[in-house]
Every structure is written in structure tokens, then in C-alpha cells.
Amino acid sequence: MKKIPSPSKKRLITISQLLTQQNKERITSIELSALTGWGEATIRRDISLLELHSGASNGYNVKKLHDAICSLLQIVPTEKGKHRCCIVGLGKLGESLLESSFFCGSNFELAAGFDSNMNKVELMKSNIPLYATLDLEKKIRSLKIEYAILAVQDEKAQQMTDRLVSYGIKGIVNYTSIVLSVPNSVQVRNVNTVAVLTEMVAGAISSI
């Protein structure tokens, strides 16, 4: 199996999401190109990396294509295989992300929410178990949490990141406006609204 370039992976993930929004049986690279804005050749090359060899002449089977992408990229939404994540920082934003419906049907399970304010943690009601950040290490290890959604105050962002990293977290979705420093082994994706808007204005978004 060939190594799949990271831009191709990104596009394939988007395509797999797009496929769940279609209710046709087959789809062509031309149609996918119109929906996404990417070149037809690019899309065909991406899909050919999956080595399906089943698309000739009349496009791809939507379901087969979706399944192939999911299995190749390990985004299989099976109960036992779900990746476990947590939200750190339960201010307004963190609390709104607790809404468990966001995670329904995905291959992620929101396993915990953390806040430094013990009172808040006890009073707040949620379907997701909530803990004080005192218990961060214990819970991350016992619940086998792999990914963290960081929504703490900017002032606490780096120190919390350092803790998460030392507890073995694999990736951080960063809602703070701080640029986090992490070792190469940890992935970070900045989703702070202002940062994203800034990239847009500067034309730094490559439409992937």
C-alpha cells in the first residue's frame, strides 16, 4: 500500500464526509470536483491511492468509496474502536462543546470534561462526566484519553498544554489564541476564530 500524502488524506476525509451528504448510488470525479472546487485529476489521483480499481467508466460507488476511505484512514466509527477525547476548560465555549450530539455517529467519544473550578464541575450538569483538573492525570490515564479540546483561558493555555503533553496526549484542538509549543510527537490544530479569520483575510487558506 502506497504512502498517502497528507493533502490527499485531508481531501479524502472531506470527500468521505461529502459522500454521506449525497443520496445517489454512484458519483463521478467531475461531480466531486464541482462540489469541492478541486481539480478532477486531483480527485481521481486521490481516490486511486485507495487502490479500489472499481471505478471505471461510470464513476464510483458512493458507499464503497466511503467505506474504503474510512477503513484506510482509520476513521471507522465502531463502538470498540472509538478514539477518546476530553474538553479542558469549561467556560462558555467549553461548556457549549460538551453538547454530546456533536460526537454522535463519529468515531470519537467525549469521555470527560475538566475545569479548575471544583464548584463549577460539581454543579454543572452534563451527560459527560466532569472532573476537576486536579484529577487530570489520573483520569486521562484511566479513561485512556488520547485527544484534548483546549478551551481554557489564554493565560493557562501553555501550562495546561505542558501537563496534557506530559500525560501522554496525542493531539490538541486549540481554541485559545495562544500559539502552543509542543514536542513534534504531539499534533496541534488551531481553531481559534480570530486566527482562522486572519488566515482568510491574508489568503492563506488553501481550500483544503
Next chain:
Amino acid sequence: MKKIPSPSKKRLITISQLLTQQNKERITSIELSALTGWGEATIRRDISLLELHSGASNGYNVKKLHDAICSLLQIVPTEKGKHRCCIVGLGKLGESLLESSFFCGSNFELAAGFDSNMNKVELMKSNIPLYATLDLEKKIRSLKIEYAILAVQDEKAQQMTDRLVSYGIKGIVNYTSIVLSVPNSVQVRNVNTVAVLTEMVAGAISSI
């Protein structure tokens, strides 16, 4: 002035944010490399695109570098030059993003919030003016809103996008889990947590 490649723009934006977090006077490409994880040569090439020619021998002046990036990429936080944006969909998530402090000090101004529920719009209190989506076109045009933060329910995401596009919006920060179809002239950035986590698991995040 040279054309700046889009990956370089993205890195420069991150660097400019990083610079505001440093309180030293000068900084070298080696230090920036350690902070970001990118190669020193890459960082030097990025910065050299700014054509400052002022960095020789002992690194860059933090303030000058920051200003140069801001002015080149048009991310100047001046009052008159602020880019205007709005939040569409005031569910829990949308409401939490109304928190105006996120936008303080940035070159964006949150000019309005919209929701289809007129009652909600009237009852909710916020420093940001709130309107019913009935007034979407009128307000987008009169307030000269350029960017939208989309936080509606998935079911309404594409139709709302079509409206925003037809009213002349330039870019959309997409919190829904729908892959939006837009013309090439409109930028979209997906920040849906599950989508971002999926890219992480698949190793599709290029650390930019």
C-alpha cells in the same frame, strides 16, 4: 514585492502571533524553529519574503518583525481598518462565540449575531447587536459584513450558506459538520471539532 506562497503566509501569521507572546527584544530563526517545530531554513525563507533586510548577525527585532508581518498580510489592527464579521446561528455554540472579548485587540469586529428564532434574538442579551435571520441580507449589506461564522444546525447549513454567498460574503468559518458547497470566490474553513479530530487521527495535519 514577491508573491508569498500560501504556506509561508500561514506560518508568518503564526509567527506574528507567537511574537506577541515573547517579551524579548530580538529573536533568531533557531529560536523560532524550536518554538514552532519548523525548519530554520524554512523560517528564514519565510521572513526573507518580507524583504526586511534587517536581520543579519543577531536575529530579528521582535517588534519590527511583528509589524512587518502585520502590514504585509493586511492584518493591521487599526480601528478604521477592522474587518467586519457576524455569527449566524445562536445556539449554545454560537452564543458562546458572541463573547466579545475573543475579538478584542484583533483586526476583526463582531458586528452582529443572527438567529432564525426572533424570540431568542429579542430576549438574549449581548454587547453585540442581534437580529433575526429575516434581516440577514439587509444587515450584511448595511453593516458591510465580510465574514460569517456559521453555527446553525447541520440541516440549515447549506441553505444558509447559499444565502450568505448571495449577499456577498467573502468567507465562512464553518462550525457545522456539513461540507459546504460554495463558489471559488468564497473561502471556507471547517473548524468542526469532530472533523478536526478526524484529520488528526488520520495524520492529515501538516503542522501548519
Next chain:
DNA sequence: CCTTGTGAAGTTCTTCACAGCT
């Protein structure tokens, strides 16, 4: 015919390696 899959060409981005400045 229309669409896929893919060598080969083209483009864009990154890294090397070192001259030149302080």
C-alpha cells in the same frame, strides 16, 4: 462515448549549503 487510472511533465514548496554581513 464517457470516465477512470496513471506515466510524465509541470509547479510549488522545502531544505541544503554557503557567501556575506555584523
Next chain:
DNA sequence: AGCTGTGAAGAACTTCACAAGG
């Protein structure tokens, strides 16, 4: 001595263009 800036080489990615298949 230590760091920047940059030609030139290299790597990665995209697009072209067309053979092959239903």
C-alpha cells in the same frame, strides 16, 4: 563566531494528456 539571506538542488504535490475499459 554567529546569524541571515538566497541560489541551487531536492522533495512533494498537482495537472496534463491519453491509453484502456465498460
